[in-house]
Amino acid sequence: MLQVILDHYNYWIAIFLMMVGFYTVVARGNLVKKLVGLNIFQTSVFLLYISMGKVTGGTAPILDDRFQVYSNPIPHVLILTAIVVGVATTALGLGLVVRIRESYGTIEEDELDLADGET
Amino acid sequence: MSGLIGDLLAHLPALQVVVPLAAAPLCLLAGRAGLAWIIAFTAAVAATATAAALAYLTFHNGTISYHMGGWAPPWGIEYVVDTANALILLLVSAIATVVLAFCPASVAREIRPGSQHLFYCMFILCLTGLLGIAVTGDAFNVFVFLEISSLSSYALIAMGGHRKALTAAFQYLIMGTIGATFFLIGVGLLYMMTGTLNMADLQARIPAIQDSRPVAAAMAFITVGLALKAALFPLHLWLPNAYASAPSAVSAFIAATATKVSLYVLLRFTFTIFGANFAFLNLPLHWVLLVLAVIAMFAGSFSAIFQRDVKRMLAYSSIAQIGYITLAISLASSAGISAALIHIFNHGLMKAALFCAMGCIFYRIGSTRIEHFAGLGRQMPWTMTAIVAAGLSLLGVPLTAGFISKWYLVQAALQADLWWLVILIAASSLLALVYVWRLVEAMYFKAPPAGREDVGEAPLSMLLPTLLLAGLNIYFGLDTRLPVAMAESAAALLLRGQM
Numbered sequence: 001m002l003q004v005i006l007d008h009y010n011y012w013i014a015i016f017l018m019m020v021g022f023y024t025v026v027a028r029g030n031l032v033k034k035l036v037g038l039n040i041f042q043t044s045v046f047l048l049y050i051s052m053g054k055v056t057g058g059t060a061p062i063l064d065d066r067f068q069v070y071s072n073p074i075p076h077v078l079i080l081t082a083i084v085v086g087v088a089t090t091a092l093g094l095g096l097v098v099r100i101r102e103s104y105g106t107i108e109e110d111e112l113d114l115a116d117g118e119t
Numbered sequence: 120m121s122g123l124i125g126d127l128l129a130h131l132p133a134l135q136v137v138v139p140l141a142a143a144p145l146c147l148l149a150g151r152a153g154l155a156w157i158i159a160f161t162a163a164v165a166a167t168a169t170a171a172a173l174a175y176l177t178f179h180n181g182t183i184s185y186h187m188g189g190w191a192p193p194w195g196i197e198y199v200v201d202t203a204n205a206l207i208l209l210l211v212s213a214i215a216t217v218v219l220a221f222c223p224a225s226v227a228r229e230i231r232p233g234s235q236h237l238f239y240c241m242f243i244l245c246l247t248g249l250l251g252i253a254v255t256g257d258a259f260n261v262f263v264f265l266e267i268s269s270l271s272s273y274a275l276i277a278m279g280g281h282r283k284a285l286t287a288a289f290q291y292l293i294m295g296t297i298g299a300t301f302f303l304i305g306v307g308l309l310y311m312m313t314g315t316l317n318m319a320d321l322q323a324r325i326p327a328i329q330d331s332r333p334v335a336a337a338m339a340f341i342t343v344g345l346a347l348k349a350a351l352f353p354l355h356l357w358l359p360n361a362y363a364s365a366p367s368a369v370s371a372f373i374a375a376t377a378t379k380v381s382l383y384v385l386l387r388f389t390f391t392i393f394g395a396n397f398a399f400l401n402l403p404l405h406w407v408l409l410v411l412a413v414i415a416m417f418a419g420s421f422s423a424i425f426q427r428d429v430k431r432m433l434a435y436s437s438i439a440q441i442g443y444i445t446l447a448i449s450l451a452s453s454a455g456i457s458a459a460l461i462h463i464f465n466h467g468l469m470k471a472a473l474f475c476a477m478g479c480i481f482y483r484i485g486s487t488r489i490e491h492f493a494g495l496g497r498q499m500p501w502t503m504t505a506i507v508a509a510g511l512s513l514l515g516v517p518l519t520a521g522f523i524s525k526w527y528l529v530q531a532a533l534q535a536d537l538w539w540l541v542i543l544i545a546a547s548s549l550l551a552l553v554y555v556w557r558l559v560e561a562m563y564f565k566a567p568p569a570g571r572e573d574v575g576e577a578p579l580s581m582l583l584p585t586l587l588l589a590g591l592n593i594y595f596g597l598d599t600r601l602p603v604a605m606a607e608s609a610a611a612l613l614l615r616g617q618m
Binding site: 048 | 262266274286297307316
């Protein structure tokens with residue numbers, strides 16, 4: 001049982017981070033904290049992808065006669081794209097938070113709901 | 120010359136995405152609203168022409184496979200156009216063109232002068248994303264285009280005049296990103312198990328490993344992620360706020376296309392990639408979708424009845440209509456898939472017409488609350504005609520496009536021996552009658568409030584696109600050849616070799 005957990009430690013870490021991030025998004029009322037949670041959630045998926053590309057004993061995928069075994073580069077390239085998407089999402093999210101702060105004077109979810117309810 | 124045309128035809132699937140993608144930075148560089156609009160509109164017209172050509176070619180010559188950059192699939196990215204996504208491409212690009220024609224006056228009224236060119240930049244980028252999702256045959260590429268369309272639509276919604284638009288956009292950003300990330304997890308699990316991202320390749324490799332748990336988990340993650348994007352009950356919470364507070368043109372475009380494209384991806388993954396046998400025999404996806412769809416039909420319509428803001432009411436009505444489409448998908452038959460695609464097409468037309476009409480009303484009276492609709496039947500007769508025509512289509516009255524949708528849906532339900540579904544469909548349509556009637560009552564049977572100036576029709580540049588969309592609701596109720604033939608051919612393709 002312990003061996004099963006240790007052999008798949010990368011998945012356990014990814015799932016743990018995923019849940020931490022997801023919980024933060026759902027449970028926190030502060031919009032910036034929500035974005036931090038969202039980032040952790042996304043990063044866990046990046047780790048899931050990157051770790052699955054690892055081949056035991058493999059090197060970086062560079063064409064060289066001395067190396068025969070190398071890691072799968074495709075998940076890494078995919079995640080490069082996903083990281084860019086993540087950066088764009090965070091930037092847009094923070095931009096929205098700034099605008100929300102300017103027009104509501106708060107970034108706490110419950111106070112925002114209250115302000116929206118009155119109008 | 121013929122060589123040039125031949126080259127052009129050979130690259131149509133790439134041009135479908137590249138033309139609007141190239142137009143987006145040009146809109147940004149244009150710096151002025153007028154010039155940016157010309158660029159965006161030209162790109163949208165080109166996209167519609169491309170989509171029409173692709174639809175013609177796929178319908179007559181069969182599926183088109185395009186190898187991006189000359190790299191052969193499954194290593195390179197493949198674009199695949201068949202009758203299923205050709206119909207979606209045509210719907211999305213045509214709606215974008217009509218809504219862009221509607222834009223200049225509406226945008227001038229609702230968006231700050233300094234950021235109008237940015238509006239067109241985002242709009243055309245959103246179109247790029249939606250077209251890309253539909254045209255690609257690569258699972259990871261779907262994610263990339265999904266995020267292009269989503270990020271631009273968050274920005275578009277935030278441009279709404281009221282500060283509520285900001286919180287609505289933020290809420291949509293959080294839920295949309297969670298949905299897209301779920302989708303990404305699912306695609307990752309599939310890649311882990313099969314070592315491929317090409318849809319046709321996935322389809323070939325999944326049957327051998329369909330009893331493994333990661334594949335079932337991948338299906339679950341992908342379905343939940345797409346259901347979030349498609350606003351399927353109970354994952355619809357972002358939708359009413361987003362549609363209600365976005366600028367009018369954005370509501371019209373997104374309501375008509377964005378959720379529909381996600382439903383198309385759901386169809387593609389369920390039937391092409393996982394296969395009906397896996398989704399419906401190994402896993403009980405049809406029962407899950409059926410129950411949620413029926414709840415959506417009633418919950419959406421019930422909530423719509425009690426809304427004071429008409430844009431919000433239409434947003435809740437969209438949730439109910441997405442329920443009908445999902446219901447058709449859950450029947451998992453050829454008739455069901457046809458009905459789903461036909462309703463995707465027809466509902467796009469209805470909601471585009473209704474939200475454009477809301478734009479006309481907002482242009483004149485600066486509000487879309489139902490109490491301000493009193494007496495508009497006399498003051499804005501053409502806009503109100505458009506609302507009534509599209510509203511009847513929403514109900515499914517004969518001679519409108521909505522009737523065709525309901526007809527095929529009911530037939531698919533009867534074919535599956537689920538007669539009680541027919542009763543539920545009829546009952547939820549009666550709920551739609553209640554909220555459409557509230558609108559008609561306010562418009563025609565109430566005197567205009569004292570003190571309001573005598574408002575007239577919106578400018579022709581807004582009124583004509585609205586009337587065109589409303590007219591199409593009637594046209595496709597009478598001449599059903601285009602959507603029905605495409606949808607039936609698509610259903611046959613999606614179910615090929617299954618069940």
